[in-house]
Amino acid sequence: MTNNTSTSNSSSLANRASQRTTTDAALASKANSHFDRKGLVQLTLLGLLLLLPVAAYFLGHIYYVNLASRITIIAMAAVGLNLAIGYGGMVSFGHAVYFGLGGYVAGISAFHAFDLTPFMSWPFTVPGSDSMLVVWLVAVLLCALLALAIGAISLRTTGVYFIMITLAFAQMIYYFANSWPTYGGQDGLPIYIRNTLPLADSSNALTYFLICFTGLVLAMAITSRLMKSRFGAALTMARLNDVRLATAGINPYPIRLVSFVISAAITGLAGALYADLNGFVSPAMLSxxxxxxxxxxxxxxxxxxxxxxxxxxxxxxxMETLLGGITEYWQLFLGLVLLGVVLFAKHGVLGWLAGRERNE
Amino acid sequence: MSVTLLIEQLLNGVQLGTMLFLMASGLTLVFGVMGLINLAHGSFYMVGAYATATVTASTGSFLLGLGAGIAAAALVGALVELLVIRRLYHRPHLDQVLATFALILIFSEGTRWIFGSSPLWLSPPSWLTGFVTLPGDTRYPIYRLVLIGMGIAISIALYLLISRTRLGMRIRAGESDREMIGALGVNISKLYTLVFALGAGLAGLAGALVGALQSVQVGMGEPVLILAFVVIVIGGIGSIKGALLGALLVGIVDTLGRVYLPIFFQAFMPPSEATGVGSALAAMLIYILMAVILAFKPKGLFSAHD
Known part of the structure; x- marks a missing residue:
């Protein structure tokens, strides 16, 4: 009986279940044929991202190592957003706020560690810290907390309201950072010395790239584990048909909220890495x-x-690097490409390179 | 002094509110009738201001420039609707957000390419400069009063258009049941283009009028766009009445907050700190207002849609 429903039902929930148990031969072989092309494209992508910067480093091109770190960190921030938008169907237009908050945690912490002034002295003393581990932990916790507050209000709404309210909350924090003079206001805050890690020299470009790369892989692994779990199945169903999820006895609201919080925490960690990469944090990260x-x-x-x-x-x-090198109006071309992708290539570059996802 | 300041700032708030309404009414109409979220609305605001500045500079007539600004924005709006927007009506909101975000990039960079990065100069005509003395010895710029007057006039005109004309009837019908008015023989795609161009024209008018007060530059539409979003979220998306009340509320709260919060904090803080805390809080005030309203009414004050 259960087997029967899983074959007749084309929803991704059923697909995922059968993919794990692989009882259904047809689906399994379909998944395998996908693995060839898709797996190859994905492995190439990740492999090149790891190998090219290593090669660049030993050839003495530090610029390209830092470029790869930038790609890696931005990818990580997008992995966080993808959990909300792609898997959860929550179109958050305010994820920069978590990226920026993570960045400001790194910046403010380094600022106080450099100045030897406490971050706060009442009711208890909180000193600054130049340890990345502390910065990361605080960034993740603060972003999760902020996302809990923003998500709790925003997720009461849906559709366009959700898009606009997440945007508005992000603008609120943006204007706050802009007009709060202590940490540089709209001029931003420099990080004079990159925060440190035990056992590793974080100021070395390649080491820092590898730290970021590990972060990206971890974020992807977390997403993957999450989406294969019962929680992920519930989240998928909350996106596809939340009434049906509710009928199954699961309230969609907490499922969405938790994944929104995790999504923000991943993006926030990326923000902390980004601030340390650039040695600078400004409200632009929140914009x-x-x-x-x-x-x-x-x-x-x-x-x-x-x-x-x-x-x-x-x-x-x-595109930013290549087109930006040719013309300062590169965003015009970015706009045209984006318009083309949205109107004509709905499944993105990977959809084109690696074939469609099973649940599309 | 204190009463004078209050009257002056209240008027400033109303003036901001009426200009926000010109933006928000277009946004909310487009969403109400077509179900489309349009980020590029701020670009029409910019187009209106640039066209007005250019034509005013070459002809010397502000009124001519204003007409050109409205026409240019409406025309660009109609063109954008025909080329891009109509492919998006049946797409999810995510696609609409991205496509219109792409339009912003194209418009902003295109404008920068044509006009350069430095702001254009646009000032109100000489017969609108100067001050009037209001009761209570408040001296207030004539131009700002004219903006308030135009805002009120256009609100009334829009109300009459929607409640008394055939076009308005179709717009209202489109808001309540899109399929049905198509089935009744109304040319939907023409109606959509018209509504979109109307909204764009209003945004262009707002851009032209405010452009004479501030400066005409690339990206000028974006802060206003986000304020307009706050307005329609507070008012209820799709509701013109909500947009009007939301606009006035946001305009007045924002303006008064910026003036009075720093003063308020000076009562128990050193002045330099009070200015910092006050202005930071003032910048957040309307978003806090929005959060509070949405916490109680998730669909805004006057929602036209469920």
Whole structure:
């Protein structure tokens, strides 16, 4: 009986279940034929991202190593957003706020560690810290907390309201950072010395790239594990048909909220890495333009696909670097490409390279 | 002094509110009738301001420029609808957001390419400069009063258009049941283009009028666009009445907050700190207002749609 429903039902929930148990021969072989092309494209993408910077480093091109770190970090931020947009169907137009908050945690912490002034002295003393581990932990926790507050209000709404309210909350934090003078206001805050890690020299370009790369792979692994779990199945169903999920006895609201929080935490960690990469954090990291760009990256790569954000980030940063080198009006061409992708290539670069996802 | 300041700032708030309404009414109409979320609405605001500045500079007539601004924005709006927007009506909101985000990039960079990065100069005509003395010895710029007057006039005209004319009837019918008015023989695609161009024209008018007060530059539409989003979320998406009340609310709260919050904090803080805290909080005030309203009414104050 259960087997019967899973074959007749084309929903992704059933597909995922049968994919795990692989009782259904037809589906399994279909999944295998996908693995060849899709797996190859994905492995190539990840392999090149790892190998090219290593090669560049030993050839003495530090610029390209830092470029790869930039791609990696932006991909990681997009992995976070993809969890909300692609898997959860929550079109958040304010994810820059978590990216920026993560960045400001790194910046403010380094600022106080450099100045030897405490971050707060009442009711208890909180000193600054130049340890990345502390920065990362605080960034993840604060972003999760902020996302819990924003998500709890925003997820009461749906559709356009959700898009606009997440945008508005992000703008609120953006204007706050702009007009709060202590940490540089609209001028931003420099990080004079990159935060440190035990056992590794974080100021070395290649080491830092490898740290970022590990972060990206971890974020993707977390997403993948999450989406294969019962929680992921519930989240998928909340996206496809939340009434049906509710009928099955699961309230969609907490499922969405938790994945929104995890999504924000991943993006926030990427933000902390980004601030340390650039040695600078400014309200631009919080701006709605960046939220838009993150969405663009998710869509360019292929929405709701594990490797989509990575493909999108590679494409986006390459376009920015190459076109930006030719003309200062490169965003005009970015706009045209994006328009073309949205209107004519709905499944993104990965959809084109690696074939469609099973649940599309 | 204090009453004078209050009157002056209240008027400023109303003036901001009426200009926001010109933006928000187009946005909310387009969403109400076509179900489309349009980020590129701020670009029409910019187009209107640039066209007005250019034509005013070459002819010397502000009124001519204003007409050109409205016409240019409406024309660009109609063109964008024909080329891009009509492919998006049946797409999910995510696609609409991205496509119109792409339009923003194209418009902003295209404008920068043509006109350069430095702002254009546009000032109100000489017969609108100067001050009037209001009761309570408040001296207030004539031009701002004219903006308030135009905002009110256009609100009334829009109300009459929607409640009294055939076009308005179709718009209302489109809001309540899109399929049905198509089935009744109304040319939907023409109606959609018309509504979109109307909204774009209103945004262009707002851009031209505000452009004479501030500066005409690339990206000028974006802060206004986001304020207009806050307005229609507060008012209820799709509702013109909600847009009007939301616009006035946002305009007044934002303006008064910026003036009075720093003063308020000076009562128990050193002045330099009070200015920082006050202005930071003032910048967040309307978003807090929105969050509070949505916490109680998730669909806004006057929702036209479920």
């Amino acid at each position: 709605w333009h960046f939220s838009g760009e993150l969405m663009v990256i998710v869509i360019l790569g292929g929405v709701g696909r594990l490797y989509g954000p990575l493909a999108g980030a590679v494409l986006f940063v390459m």
